[in-house]
Amino acid sequence: MPTDTSLHQRRRPLTESELEAIPWIHLLKPEERQRAADDLKVAEAAPGETLCRTGRPATYWFGVIDGLLKMSTDNAQGQTMTYTGIPPGGWFGEGTALKREAYRYNIQALRSSRVAGLHVDTFHWLLDHSIGFNRFVMNQLNERLGQFIAAREIDRMNNPDARVARSLAALFNPVLYPGVGEVLRITQQELAYLVGLSRQRVNEALTTLATQGSIRVEYGGLRVLDLAALRSQLVAS
């Protein structure tokens, strides 16, 4: 079982292009940007590898450079409940970083991923010095709140096609996941894990959505043609 320390040891500084792709880096002033760049590290996460575990002290604020992560918790019955997937461009953990608490969820890589980490101390320094950074974090919290409210609605839908559509729409959120763009690299199996349906059923739903013209199914990924149509999928069965 890989540990947090093994991930810790495989860190390296970010390349210039990786740095440029970070959504909040452009909101910083030169001095602030320098400080962030000096601290930022990336690590490769193997499929199934755990990046943070419930109860561990939060030492980093994380961002997905490439790949796909899963946010989940284990309940009292030992079952795993998945909250959301985190595609490229997504940053998470600011809640626990703000309060300097322990992680309240597990983060696992669904496939081979590159993850950036900003130390909590630097995270706080940026909060204390950069208005742009504060705006980003506030916007992030607000947008995420909207997603979780929407997720509750999704959970109550009994129509699998609608569940898949709305879950997909969440993953294509341009504010939370600006790294995704037009095509989301995700296999139908991975999507099935996230939505909580069988791969067969997800495949069927994707075919339906493709027929409706809101997405296009590609090998190893999905292309969104009409994000609004995905979002407005009805709850009815």
Place this chain on the structure above:
DNA sequence: TCATTAAATTGTT
């Protein structure tokens, strides 16, 4: 660069 092979992913039952 091309052809062959293995692995991954999809579509279907």
Place this chain on the structure above:
DNA sequence: AACAATTTAATGA
């Protein structure tokens, strides 16, 4: 859960 078909990735000439 299993299977065949398809697409991609890896390998070596």
